Amino acid sequence: MNILQSIEYNPFSIKGGYSDHILNIDLDTKSILPQKLPPDFKDKFIGGRGYALKLIWDGTTGQTRYDSPENILVMAGGPLCGDPRFPGSGKFIVGTISPLSDTFIDSNIGGHFAPLLKLCGFDALAVSGISDKDVILVIDGDKGTISIAEAPLFGDPDDSGGISYGERLLENYCDSNVDENTAAVTAGIGSCNTRFGIVNSLFYDPRRQRIRTKQAGRGGTGTVMRYKGLRAVIVHSTLSRVKANNPDNMAGVKRSGANLKKLVSQLDSRQLNLGSWGTTGLVEYMNNFHILPVNNFQYGRHEKAEETFAGVFLNRYFNKELPDGCYPGCNLACAKGAEDITLTSGPMEGRKVGIDGPEYETIAAVTCMGIFDPQFVMEYNWYCDEYGLDTISMGVTTSFLMECFQRGYLTLEQTGYDLTWGNMESAGRLLHETAKGIGFGMICGQGVKRAKQWVAEKYAAKTGSDCDEVMKALSAFAMEVKGLEFSMYVTKESLAQQGGYGFALKGPQHDEAWLIFIDQVHREIPTFKMKAEALKWFPLIRTWFNAVGLCKLPWIDVRHPDAAQTDNPAQNLPTLAWYVEYLNSTTGSKKALQDVLNDSERLQLLQKLINLRQGKGTRGNDQIPLRAIGPAFLNEYESRAEYYDEWLREQVGEDNGIPADMEGRHALIMDLRQKAYHKLCDSVYEEKGYTSDAVPLPDTLKRFDLWDEKVESVIKLFSGPEKKQGVDL
Amino acid sequence: MTVSVNLLGSQREAAQASRIQIPLDRMMRVADVFAYVQEKYPGLSLDQTMVMITVNQSVSSLERILKADDEVSFIPHIGGG
Secondary structure, eight states: OEEEEEEEOOOOBTTTTBEEEOOOTTTTTTTEOOOOOOOOHHHHSSEEEEHHHHHHHHHOOOOOOSSSOOOOEEEOOOTTTTTSSSSTTTTTEEEEOTTTTTSSSEEEEEEEEEHHHHHTTTTEEESSSSSSOOOOEETTTHHHEEEEEEEOOTTTGGGEEEEEEHHHHHHHTTTTTTOEEEEEEEOHHHHOOOBOOEEEEEEEETTTTEEEEEEEOSSSSHHHHHHTTTEEEEEEOOOOOTTTTOOOHHHHHHHHHOOOOOOHHHHHGGTTTTHHHHGGGGHHHHTTTOOOOOOTTSSOOOGGGGGSSHHHHHHHHHHHTTTSSSSSOOTOOOOOOOOOOOSSSSSTTTOOEEEOOOHHHHHHHTTTTTOOHHHHHHHHHHHHHHHBBHHHHHHHHHHHHHHHHHHTSSOOHSSOOEEEEEEEOHHHHHHHHHHHHHOOOOOOTTHHHHHHHHHHHHHHHHHHHHHHHHHHHHHHHHEEEETTEEOSOTTTHHHHHHHHHHOOOOOOOSSSOOOIIIISSSOOOOOOHHHHHHHHHHHHHHHHHHHHTSSHHHHHHHGGGGGGGSSSSGOOHHHHHHHHHHHHHHHHHOOOOOHHHHHHHHHHHHHHHHHHTTTOSSSSHHHGHHHHHOSSSSHHHHHHHHHHHHHHHHHHHSSSSSOHHHHHHHHHHHHHHHHHHHHHHHHHHHHHBOOTTTOHHHHHHHHHHHOOOHHHHHHTTSSOOOOTTOOOO | OEEEEOOOHHHHHHHHOOOEEEEOOOOOOOHHHHHHHHHHHHGGOOOTTTTTEEEEEEEOOTTTTTTOOOOOEEHHHHHHO
């Protein structure tokens, strides 16, 4: 390996889940700088996404974009990551200014990387600058060395793949004896050619005896990584994981972890069965309730969806004998995978590969294109991971372009091939072109927001139409908010989830709020006030997991039986109590759940400030496409006409002038739905302590100890007479 | 006249059926259907605290009186990963 820069260091010890040090890397100068954090840093910013937010708030400006040298790529776990005695402790986030949204994104990812980074003595890795050549970073806690080296090349095609390159790198570093003490993050060739490149997290699975991968999928973090010239990061330590966090109260850690593991082992198989099916089981439920996206979110159900139900993947692909998981100690073990699958298409046709996945979102990204072939799903999953592409953004952008093609906004001459629903050959071809940055893939790789602009300009120029009018027409079905593509749930019939996507600070990713069932099916939150309260509470707790380095699935998808006796069963408070116990037992804090929520609210406000500074923080930025609100086009209304007519009767009453014609009823439904969304905005902003333009009130910021000169200067930009941007009632 | 119980996910696998048809008795409640399925299909391990009960895709109480062709489901709680 050609070492460009190297330092020796003594790995910092961990106490209560923290080393209180971060590792700063400047790729401009190739400098390596361990940094001790101020004592109160963790009190205010917790870890994980909190650390990323603070570092980026301090280190960047409103002009910073993903490709600016001062943009920082942060990888951070949190105080609770790493301990195998508690389920789901193998999580970290990758945070940066996103190429898609031009504001902060944090994407969560599983595996061993952050626990090993912590064992090497660091709570976070912060990479700034841009290298003049592709490099890798190696952090070896055993040797006490941190090195920046020229990225080695092993010979095409492995060099371009996120998985293949990472496998070669790990085997090379470990002299072919890869084990759980070494992990890596990589970004593949697709990250160089698109705005939605992912970061792969590679770790060794001794049961499967191969290297497996998880992904930081959303927002283009891999694109930032490759733009900086950072090809991979390797971490290595043989220190014990069990004692890694050096918890304040070992007995409390053991007790809380044991309680949660017992619940999971007793109940998961009787509930969502994640241990057997992974998240593939969700496809059937979403299809049942018209939530599975089909044909670019036009529909929520399809007769062929059964071909992508969990049993198909379990019987045809998954290895049933092996317990699975992305980190030791998690008995939910939902990280399913398949071995020795022969690729039947694409540049690697004929190759036998191990495939990690699919998750629900990947399957739904394929159904969104009108495709219901499980082999296509598996190969799409693998190629996206190998290329380093977000399966969600790739699928949603393809779906958008398919609809543009079929509505006549794109021509065969422009695309080169027939982009119609269900056309696997075309979808596959576009995937490979997008990864390589060639052909129509160059447009696809820009994501929905920018592809929409391109389509509008070309169509307007060709037809003599007004470009703004074309943009408005396309925006009805361009499924993005703030530049990030929607994740895979049809929100037409859930006003709360419309808000869950619209108000999400990073863009429409469901890790902030998933309220579809309690809203659309349970009808537990019927009023605007109740929806607003849910839209405040759930994002606070859900994003807390990203600050502490934990997976939320053991909490949110395994319901404690005692939750039914609480005021709000969906909050699953009995299980949350164990998480609070784990927190206090690890760090030595004496927090109650409300303290945890307050900590998270501080971080949400900091993210809101970044959004405002980046021009993405006001009411106008929270608006969502018409298709997300209801049946945007007549065909969508017609597909469920009886349901929509019943809905209309419930809203306006039988005798209150329901139009006799279908077009009239359709228009009235959409008008009512848009008005409801605007009313929801008002309720939510009030609940959160914002102005009607979605700007935090000074008192709200002061309450969370965030008010200073810099914050005041940002808020001042939005002060003055209250106005509603981009809203036309 | 009958009502049907739609089985999804692991229930379908355990029962080896996607739908159970039950003859409709007069004043039959959802609770009666629940008890019937519990007894006839013990492998489903149905527990009222573990599922959301829907009739015709809307959440329902156990006391609801059923009509002909009603479709009952017992859906696990889904919190969204």
